[in-house]
Structure formats: structure tokens, C-alpha cells
Amino acid sequence: MKRDICAIVVELALLLQDPESYKTFLAYRGPGAQGLLDILQDVLDLDAFAVVKPLICKALLRLCRASGLYPRCFVLTELEKIGDQVAAGGFGDIWKGVIHKRSVCVKVMRLFKDSDIQALLKEFGREALIWRQFCHPNLLPFFGVYYLGNRLCLVSPWMENGTITEFLRDEPDADRLSLILDVALGLQYLHEQNVVHGDLKAINILVTPSQRACIGDFGLASIINTMSVRFTHSTGNVRGGTARYQAPELFKGIPSHFGSDVYAFACTCYEILTGRVPFHELPNDVTVMFKVIEGNRPSRPEACSGTAALDSLWKLLETCWDGEAEKRPNAAQIVKRLEGLSLRGSTAASATDWDEKFTSKFRRSLHDKPLLPSVAQIERLIFGDGESSV
Structure with missing residues (x-):
């Protein structure tokens, strides 16, 4: 076989x-x-x-x-109810739903007019397809797609702790280095899968019940095809993301890549450490863009000084912010430095933060249809049912 x-x-x-x-x-x-x-x-x-x-x-x-x-294993039919809307995004609204008495997050496609339906279906579908391929404790798992009328919904576990920003606001004494290492491990996995996240920032990182960070929102993710050309979600302008987290080369029209994810990772770390977005002192994104192109980076706050570990961590962020992408460390090197002697980062104890039986991948494993037909099936295809031959 x-x-x-x-x-x-x-x-x-x-x-x-x-x-x-x-x-x-x-x-x-x-x-x-x-x-x-x-x-x-x-x-x-x-x-x-x-x-x-x-x-x-x-x-x-x-x-x-x-x-x-879509592959048939994507589709969910057992979503019991959708409760209140809890957040709004550019193209999708976040609602809280229930499957088998478990709370789930339902990202509902937002429609502005009828002509948007097909375009948004393709964008939502693309996110689902990329997201479905992942399996890692520091990535938000994909439960499946659900159809709410003519609107597509993406379903994932409900994270009561919310985003990492919300969690740290409520738990200021939480181990921030552990959370940073979680993000780095998730990013390392993505890059090993030849995937560029494209929009890494604190609002796209959630905290699990066991207080681990997991990366979500793969709407701008793209895949590096190692056997052919690189492809992304669009044949047009492929640049996306948020200006305050973008590497300088992206402002010159270069598409997102592994190095730009590393730059965004450093900006996300800054936000985890300080509770503020990068360049919070600047009034708008256009000003940020010009400052970054000129070589400016987020200034070091007092909260990131005073110990050898913080000095080491800040030096790591500075290398991730290097103006030349090829001089930035890769995700595996970042993990190694975070776990090294100078920082000694460690993740939270392993725990089951979601029910794996709800994931699309687990449901597919229960299907009794084999990947290849049996010899008997092949014979029937070739010779018929015995009464006549083909």
C-alpha cells in the first residue's frame, strides 16, 4: 500500500x-x-x-x-446555535457558537452587497484550505466550515482568555517570555510547512486555557512552493498586513516572506512586553511607514531594561528588525536563542486545550473510505460485475 x-x-x-x-x-x-x-x-x-x-x-x-x-471532510453540520456577536473585522464578524455543549468561535463572512458573495467565498475558502493543513499546539486548530444561508463560516475553538493583549491586561504577572516562545514555536512550524503568515500581531494571537499562546487568523497566509513558483492568495497586489508590523522591504512592493514574518514577530514581542503597539507615539500608519523606511525601529522602554535576560531579549528583537532581510534570524534560530542559556525560556506544561474530536482532521480519520480502492473494486472497474466485461 x-x-x-x-x-x-x-x-x-x-x-x-x-x-x-x-x-x-x-x-x-x-x-x-x-x-x-x-x-x-x-x-x-x-x-x-x-x-x-x-x-x-x-x-x-x-x-x-x-x-x-471543498473536500467533504471540511463541512460541519452539527453547529447547534450561534449566540451573540462578540467582535467585528474587515471581512468577517466573530460570533460565539455551540457544538455538543462546547463553545466555539464562528467567523462569519460579512456581506456588503450581493456582488461580494463570490469574491468573499473564495477568500474565506482559501483561508480555510490553508488553515486546515496545520496541526500544532501553538496554532489555533480548524474545526471546519459551516454554511449559514449563503454565508460561509469558519469554526474554531472558543478561547475564553481572548487575545494575548486582553489576557496580559487581566494577568499582568503572566510569564511573557513563555508566551513569546510559544509564538516563536508556532512561527517555526508555519515556516517548516513553507507557509508565510503575513499578518502576525498581538491581536491575531490567542491564549489557551492552559495559558499557551497560539497563532490564528490565516487570511493573509501564503505558501512557498518549493517545486515551482511562489503563489499567494491573489494574482493582484499580494501585500497585506498592518503597517506598524511590516518590514521595510514590504513598503517597496516586495511580497511577504519568511523574513518579514520574523520582523513582525519582533514587533509582536514588543507589544507583549510593553502592552503598546509598535510606534504608539506616532499618529498614523503613513508616518510609521516613512520612519521604518528611514531605518527607525520601536524605541526601547524602561520595562525592557535592567536585567541580563532583558538585554539579551532586546538584542534578539534588534536582529529581527534588521533592515536587510537576509541578516535576520530564521524562526528556528529564534527558538534556539529563546531556549538558550541567556534566556532559558520554557513553554507552559502540555495540556489538552481543545477537543481533538471536533477537528476536521480527526473527523476525516473516522471515515471508512480508504485512500486507494481495493483489488476487488479495481477488478469490478475493469471487468464489470461478472456478467459482462469492459
Whole structure:
């Protein structure tokens, strides 16, 4: 079976790199497209074939976008109710829902007019597809998609502690270094999966019941395809994010990359340490943009001075803010320094912060449909049911 699956993945990778075959692949609709999407997700769920995983993920994204369908394991049907709206965003509102007496977070697609529906469906769908591929204690897990009328909803665990900013406001004595290390570990995992977050900031980091930080909001995430060209969520302007957290090269039109995530990580650390957004003293984002391009960085507050550990941490932030992206440390190096002798960072004790049975990935594991057909099924496909041959 393993050898057969390897053979299929090799053939699939070759097909997806042939322009004509790829065009035919993207033209599938209806049941044919649904079957292909399910197979692609099955291959991704094997957690193997790291070299071709970005290529397959790209194919999954593009076929979903073209067909308007999702792998069947994404869809939730057991959302019992949606309560009150608790927050509003640019394209989606946050509501609190319930599944099997457990609270969940429901990100509901916001509609401005009928013409927005298809565009927003594609953007929400893209976030779901990228988010679904992750599995890490420092990343918010994906439970699935739910349809509320003609609006798509993304469902995840409800985090009572809220964002890291809200948590630290209520728990000022919390271990901030541990939370910073959590964020670094989550970022390391993303980069190992060839994913750029693209909008890392404190408001996009939640705190679990065991007081671990986990990264959320993958609406601007993009994938680096190691076998082909880089692709993002749009064929147009790919730059997004928040100006106060953006590296200087992004203001010159360069798309988000691993190094710009590292820069944003340092800005997020500043916010965790001080409780203030970077460049809080500047009135608007345009002023921030010019200051960053000129080489200015957030100034060191007194709260980040006074001990050898704080000195070491601030030096790490300064290297992450380097004006030349190639001189910034990568996520793995950041984790190593945070856990090193000068800082001795450690994460909170391991705990189960959400019910894994609710995750889309776990639900797929319960399906009895195998990845490959049995020999008997293949024989029926080739020779018929015994009464006539093909």
C-alpha cells in the first residue's frame, strides 16, 4: 500500500507540473472535482511527501477556487446555535457558537452587497484550505466550515482568555517570555510547512486555557512552493498586513516572506512586553511607514531594561528588525536563542486545550473510505460485475 501511494503521489506531482495536464485538472467540475479534492486532501493528511506538499496544496486551492467546492471532510453540520456577536473585522464578524455543549468561535463572512458573495467565498475558502493543513499546539486548530444561508463560516475553538493583549491586561504577572516562545514555536512550524503568515500581531494571537499562546487568523497566509513558483492568495497586489508590523522591504512592493514574518514577530514581542503597539507615539500608519523606511525601529522602554535576560531579549528583537532581510534570524534560530542559556525560556506544561474530536482532521480519520480502492473494486472497474466485461 505504501509503495502504491508513493507511486500515485509521484504521478500526481508530474501531472501538476505539466501545463496541459494542469489545465485539464482545473477544468473539472461537479462530482469529478469533488473526488479530486477529496483525494488531494487525503494525500495531504498523510503528513508525508514534504517536498511535493506545497505543490499539492496549491492544486487543492486552485481547484477549490475554480469549482466552488471543498473536500467533504471540511463541512460541519452539527453547529447547534450561534449566540451573540462578540467582535467585528474587515471581512468577517466573530460570533460565539455551540457544538455538543462546547463553545466555539464562528467567523462569519460579512456581506456588503450581493456582488461580494463570490469574491468573499473564495477568500474565506482559501483561508480555510490553508488553515486546515496545520496541526500544532501553538496554532489555533480548524474545526471546519459551516454554511449559514449563503454565508460561509469558519469554526474554531472558543478561547475564553481572548487575545494575548486582553489576557496580559487581566494577568499582568503572566510569564511573557513563555508566551513569546510559544509564538516563536508556532512561527517555526508555519515556516517548516513553507507557509508565510503575513499578518502576525498581538491581536491575531490567542491564549489557551492552559495559558499557551497560539497563532490564528490565516487570511493573509501564503505558501512557498518549493517545486515551482511562489503563489499567494491573489494574482493582484499580494501585500497585506498592518503597517506598524511590516518590514521595510514590504513598503517597496516586495511580497511577504519568511523574513518579514520574523520582523513582525519582533514587533509582536514588543507589544507583549510593553502592552503598546509598535510606534504608539506616532499618529498614523503613513508616518510609521516613512520612519521604518528611514531605518527607525520601536524605541526601547524602561520595562525592557535592567536585567541580563532583558538585554539579551532586546538584542534578539534588534536582529529581527534588521533592515536587510537576509541578516535576520530564521524562526528556528529564534527558538534556539529563546531556549538558550541567556534566556532559558520554557513553554507552559502540555495540556489538552481543545477537543481533538471536533477537528476536521480527526473527523476525516473516522471515515471508512480508504485512500486507494481495493483489488476487488479495481477488478469490478475493469471487468464489470461478472456478467459482462469492459
